[in-house]
Amino acid sequence: MPSREIRTMRYALDIQKRQIEPSYSGQRAICPGCGGEVIGKCGYIVSDHWSHLSGSDCDPWHEPLTKWHLEWQNILKKYRNAQIEAVITKHDISHRADAALPDGTIYELQHSGISPEEIHEREQFYGKKLVWVFDAIEAYVSGRIDLREKENGNYTFRWKHPRKSIAYAQRKVFLDFGLGELFELEWMSKETPCGGKGKLIQSATVADFTIFSD
Known part of the structure; x- marks a missing residue:
């Protein structure tokens, strides 16, 4: 919900x-x-x-924070020593990142819709050490995301009425399914029907991952 x-x-x-x-x-x-x-x-x-x-x-990039945002910020602050609402300045332009780790990794927590152009703009600004976490709880709980297990924690999925802009992300992407389940996205189709693949992990173990793009 x-x-x-x-x-x-x-x-x-x-x-x-x-x-x-x-x-x-x-x-x-x-x-x-x-x-x-x-x-x-x-x-x-x-x-x-x-x-x-x-x-x-x-900050035009700032969206109203939800309970979902706050829960994620608290997790990252507790387990990864993140600075919340970190101001990042480049070329005299400043934006407030949802969370920034001491090693420079930036987390963008995305609940609202976002266009492919906005995704590209943020990735260019924050660089390669950007991690996206998208709120996909409603889509997963309602059954619009249908997971099919393969092996070794690998899954494929079909997504009815998807957020297709996610497929344009070029950085590390996680889909938050709620109930402690995170999906590490490896690939997602830009076409219809929309499908993709990745790995299902537990959000409680997020502190154990070095999750940023090479």
Whole structure:
């Protein structure tokens, strides 16, 4: 089941340049990307987050964070010592990556739809050590992704009404099936009917993998 959108920006900077989450509504801090002022918003319906006082996000790549995003960020922070919402700057252009590891590996956690052009743009910006994790829970649970086991953990699949843009990714790709199941994508068709192949692994073991493209 798709997660409900609950945040816009999780972290901002205090006057000591430390990453902080808002502790009360109206709290002021600084956006680590643009340096603009942000305000804390806390409540019972929507989880605590920061919003730009200007009313718009400085990063066009940033999508509203869901519970799914937060769970993944917490996993990566705990098991891989990831920096969450890491600001990456190249050629005077900055973007907030969902998570960055100490070795430079970047994780993009993608719940919403994304075009092949946007995938290419992010891969060019973040480089070869980019790892995609796509939320495929609804497609898998509903049966639209049909896995067929081969051997040694290898699977083929058919995907009804697929997210075809995933097939254009040139970096390491994982599909999150939920319930602790991750699918490491090796190949996916751009045609209809859509199929592909890869390996089924457990998300609990993600800390044991050096998962970035050579």
